[in-house]
Amino acid sequence: MEDIIISVAQRTLVAGTPLLLGTIGEVICERSGILNLGVEGVMSVGAVTAFIITFVTGNPWFGLVAAIVAASLISVIHAFASITLQASQVVSGLALTMLGLGISGLVGKPYIGKPLTIKMQNWAIPVLSDIPIVGPILFDRSPFFYMAIVLAALAWFTLEYTRLGITIRSAGENPMATETQGINVYRVRYWCVIIGGAFSGMAGAHLSTSYSKSWIEGMTAGRGWIVIALTIFALWNPMRAIIGAFLFGGIFVIQYLLQPLGISPNFLAMLPYISTLFVLFIGALRDSRKMNAPAMLAEPYRRGER
Amino acid sequence: MANTDVNISIGEGEILGLLGENGAGKTTLMNILYGLYQPDSGTIQINGKDISIKSPGDSRRYGIGMVHQHFMLIPNHSVAENIALGYEMTPLLFPQRKIKDSIITYSKKFNFDIDPSRSVWQLSAGEQQRVEIIKALINGADLLILDEPTSVLTSQETQDLFQNLREMKAQGHLIILISHKLDEILELCDRVTVLQKGRIVGEAQTTDVDKKSLARMMIGREIIFQIEKEPMERSDKVITIDNVMVKNDKDLEAVKGISFSIFRNEIFGIAGVSGNGQRELVEAITGMRTVESGKITIDGNDITNESVRCIYNSGIAHVPEERIRFGIAPGLCLYENAILKQHHKPKYSNKLFLAYSKIKEHAQKLLSDFKVLAPSINVQTKNLSGGNIQKLILGREISEGPSLLVASHPTYGLDVGATEYLRKQLLKRRREGGAVLLVSEDLEEIFELCDRIAVMFQGEFMSILNSDDLRLKDIGLMMAGSLRL
């Protein structure tokens, strides 16, 4: 029984890690006012890049760095389209998804069926990982997991308690007021989109070099879309995202485990999306200010317009 | 040209008032000081030294701070976060905590009573304004410019603000108060400079002048009554507004229990500086804003809070203040905009289909009847000049022969030719038996066209007078809230 609990918990943390990473990035991006629907595509690009570079160099850390770079670069397209060209962020984000999925599938084709010999190994933290039950669950995990937790806390701290955080949040709340304070809102948003992409890239790297050691087309399997839901479910708060990511991740882990009990796995799979809608619904009934939704999310901002 | 040959000077520990109507050039001048615009010629000197200001950052460095009429605050953030956003010396980490002390210091210094951790949306207008002031002060402003600061304040809040400003003056700050309200200028300021159409038309110590002389300087003309329109017998009542109260977007009362009626063959004018409730009144009458209390009746039908379409069907047409924003769909072509408000009428559509041949015919007629210059009825409406767009809108609304035509700042921004043409059309409507409600800041227009004139100030009518009433010579006082009849 204990083994089952440990196993489920471990797998939950693994499943939630890419979700958390992606969500941190999307939170930063949306907080600055830009909606990025391209997460699925960017994550895919990160995954394939990490895989290829790790395959070629034998070092998963190079793969991680390359994934971050590639994901950031491709995100520039969305930034350019939605900030400079003022195009619809919905259309631009969807284009990014298609492009990302397409390019990664194309570029990754030769590598299908060739697993990595070296993948990202788990780090067992000395002493802590020996604690019964909790040890193997929390402290013998992939570096991606530790990074995700640390980065989530860092992101939260930055958004809430630093000057940079105020700047980002103000750009998303009221770009006009922010601009009158001498801040270049365009530049702030560009960086936030790119950083958001970098996080999605990390999430993708986790998938191809830690979660599994192979590349297959469609590796991201809809995780990018879950990230978008999770961003809202977490009310744009990276700390809440930690809980949400493992909650959502956990659902997919126990999805089939609960089947003998008569609980439909498909119904469970619906829960992340239903709960996101539910969160929005509740927010609409109460004072929407508590929602934390950036007031100007997805509204194009043109400098000089009153 | 917004300003010509403007020379202003201000000494230490002084409050200077800048008086003038809207469009007199006050805000432009101050925006130059603040660094938002560049002057085409002229100099700025501080303590006798020439300086140049190219951006808000520059002006801030020279100790100039500005509190705009429309607050640039982020409602969901706290006071501390809002101030930290613009403050150059904001620390990178934990800015809210570190700035808090500075905020409290300034707060105590001038008795502002602002709690840095509260969210801005929870603050009253007066408190929000004080946040803006602290924002300016914390950046080291010695000179503080306030643009129409009392337009959003209650009278108590106004008194509090004046108290604060006096204390700041005592501490050596220089203050420029931009306003159109005579009472406030006289109460608070040491000196006053009067601007009209971009020029200085008067300067004085406030102890040397009274309201009447200031008003005369502000309006700048003797009120000569040149009624070129033929007198008309007052006919039946068309619309009655009965004790109507309307709120503005900030949930404050913008129209405070106004009552009046308009008759056929009459142009009824509402004069007054923009922002005193005119917009909200017009929106309430045309159905675009809720009437909180009171009643509006047209031709005997109660139309209070009915839908826009229902009100239109009852006979009220509307030429809106912001013609591009509300009056047309810019990307649609002319003939499609020619029926923007009328497309549901039987002659332009049956149940399902629009009768395009009739619509195009109508559009063609509008173009010629109202002298709209356009290559054809098929061009996109946004390609027309402002004047032609307005003529289209006016023609569209007038041609249906409405019982009441509401025209809000109809000649704003138009050239002389278009202006004259529009005014003639309004007079024509009056002759034909229609009633017109004209809201305008242009006194010339008000006097030329109206049979009766109401002066609106802070949501109330200061007076309703016939256009030949001699008491209208004090219209300046009424517009500035200093005289009620």
Added chain:
Amino acid sequence: MLKLKVTDRIDVLPRHSLLSLVFSLAAGLLAISVIFLFSGVNPLYAIFKIFSGSFGSLYGLKETVTKAIPLILIGGGLAVAFRAKFWNIGAESQLLMGAIFGTWVGLNWGPHLPWPVIVPLMFLAGFVGGAIWGLIPAILKIKFSINEVISTLMLNYICNEFVKILIVGPWRGKTKHGFPYTDDLPLSATLSVLPGSRIHYATLIVAVVTVILLGIAIYKTRFGYEVRVIGENPDAARYSGIDFFKTTLIIMVISGGMAGLAGVGEAAGIHHYLSYPESISSGYGYTAIIVAWLAKLNPLYVILSALFFAGILVGGDAIQISLGLPAATVQVFNGTLLVFLIMGDFFLKNRVALQWDLKRN
């Protein structure tokens, strides 16, 4: 320093529009060639293969028309929704809902009714199903101001799982040996195809007819006029007395219903049973977004646009077989073309000038 100066362009003519389109597609194809080169594929050969695979043979043409059918239907509906700036991303699930309703009618009433009765009934049911699913985000937006992008996206996934629940549970076919498929639709409930092809012509006729009707509606009816005004300038719409609520609801009934019709077409015309949602909807709901976009939201142009993208889909299949390229290649096409269309649109609407600005630092 070099600055970009952007101003509105006010003299846009239809021929400019066409030019911008051609340039965007050309630039897009160029970019796609670069991507192919980079991935070790001969771009000229690949692009040639894609277009010859879809338009160059009779078989290809037939497949292209087959795949164009759902795109025409959904694209037409989206053109209406997008015109009013209602961002319906949920066509994928509205299609599935249509398939569900249509399949239910087909399985339950099919055996007892002749095809002239059952087929229209299925289409009707499908329309209703899609319309209901489309009304949900409309109501959520009107009553609760919930952003339709998110709600339609969430509903896509919810519906996806719902289909899976049906096909492994109550609707699992008795003849399917335990596989998660429904029973085959009875013969009267299947749509016949043109001989030698998979073109279920009934749906094709419905598609073309409805799209033409929509085109007429948008440009000739009062409703279409109001939709266009809302999309152009919502403030002016308010001023003119247009009823937002009613119009939004009708828009989503149309958009959802059209997708529902497509769902019936796929279920009854192609597969003849209800199965894994991804195989039924095949991403048509998302592809149709670009279809509508390329057609500049004109329901009549949607027909051409749908054929074009259907051709890319079919060509993508052809390339998969002949060059061994992954299925994702099609996504490269779609994504790149869309990006260049966005850019082309920008240059169409704005005049851009490079400027030397010496005044500011």
